[in-house]
Amino acid sequence: MSALPIPFLVLSFITILCALYVVTSKNPVHSVLALIVAFFSISAHYVLLNAQFLAIVNLMVYAGAIMVLFLFVLMLLNLGKAAEPIKSNAWALASAISAGSLLLILTAAFQKSGEQVYRNPSETVGLVKNLGKVLFGEYLIPFELTGALFIGAMVGAVLLGKRDSGDHESSALAEEKGASS
Amino acid sequence: MNQPSSYIPILIQIAVAVGFVTIALGLSHLLGPKRKTTNKDENFECGIEIQGDARFPVSVKYFLSAILFVLFDVEVIFFYPYAVNFKEMGWEGFLAVSTFIGFFLAGFIYVWKKGALEWEK
């Protein structure tokens, strides 16, 4: 392998450092913040590859939207001493196996791809304009299908969020029942 | 302007902003008086004694709006590559994106009808 450019090395170092902090930190909110920094450096990686749209979308969706959701959940859960994470051996074994197999798959994939991982097939493929042409030409059907997928996700979110899928009367009724019992 | 190097000025600006914030916070830390008392270091809740911890679970509506935001935001982002190519694609592209907006609206109306956007109750 030829010498890697210095920006790539610096960014990779930051990314890996933050990712390690995400898993080792005791405080979940710190983990989320480290993950945000990791996403930033991944976005910078995309910029280096000239995949500008991907870079900014990574920032908007992951760092901007999904992490806000994570923080919402974490900040509002009871993170006191009572909520220590489960630490049984079976749990540790299961996570070790799943993480290990993921590592195996990723390593195998990297080995196969060789040097292509860091080589951009073409200088302009990541620009918004070209991306749009591909998305609305070649990949139109998958694109439309994601629309259907989103509806599924929304149904799931609403069902989870509102717990009983009924209208207000029934939810009010359920609350009353809960209060009386 | 399509090269990664055109992002270097942004890096400079981030560095300047971070530098300014660090210096100003450091300065105010050094210059300000430090007269700590136990009462002063308590949280301020209008002078009433603090009741319990401030980290408590709040209404699920906030989570719900955050989840819905994530979903809709991804859909909105899909429109950007289309908008840039809008003129070249003509009616064909418009039809494609209208179908997608149809899905968007279907989801939106579902969420609305299910009352996920209600805040009065």
Added chain:
Amino acid sequence: MDAALLIEKSVFVLILTAITLGMAAYMTYGERKIAAFFQDRIGPDRAGPFGVLQPLADAGKLFFKEELIPKNSERWMFILGPGLAMVTACITSAVIPWGDTLPIGDRLVSLQVADINIGVLYIVGIVSIGVYGIMIGGWASNNKYSLFGAIRASAQMISYELSMGLALIAVIMMSGTLSLKEIVEQQQGLNWNIWYQPLGFIIFFTCALAECNRAPFDMAECETELIGGYNVEYSSMKLGFYLFAEYINMFVSSALMATVYLGGYNFPGLDLIANPTLLAVAQIAVMFAKVIFFIFVFMWIRWTLPRFRYDQLMHLGWKGLIPLAIVNMLLTGAVMLFLA
């Protein structure tokens, strides 16, 4: 990128940051004077003639105030919150063109920090990061009022981001580019986007108010319910940063609105100026005139309209603006295709 360009950009960034901070400082003065005018008062008038030195006095005072960090708070996160709010506010202006080019010696200095071809997306992206400053600060304070302010602010900001993006998409459909520089160049003379996108402009303006946490959408600090909202526990420069960040956000969103909808540095008759240096100065002046106009409107609205209730705010965002923005986008597309 050669060394000369690098130095040029660094100097430009320093000047821009200084101007941004100066603007923010004098916006606090402007706000107090305007509020005084609307309420038939005099406003600050002690520091210097007409009180023009008031912002300097305020900023100086903030440096010498005691720093309070509640003992129940998360110390580092408590410091990180306002810092993050300030940094995100300061870096948004990187892609806004303040003029075309200014000749200095034999160099043509571009009056824009970075002309990247995803300028619009960059701003939307940084705005979506802007939530963290308030959220982290409000949570780290370990105060119920702060927490409520922070949660309200973040839910509000993410809700209005959607319609903001949709309103921008209609403009991008017209311009066919995400580069703010090109969007400005397409609006020569009086050919401004606001004439083609009046509805989009109103949607965007409303969202800008909400994103900056300005009245009538200042639910995050809502004094009557939450004392001061997310910044209750803050003092000294950290409080100053939160307040400053709000004004910088207002400045940058005014600049963005001027760029996207009001032709940026374009004004009819500007192309008659032959001297390039004079032209650049005139462009900057036109740009700042538009920005200051928007800032005035922001303040005008703050001192005129009462605050929304939280459910009204969320209803307006989700049920009002999002459908409206979708209609605006479809309408723009259909009309443009019919006319093509």
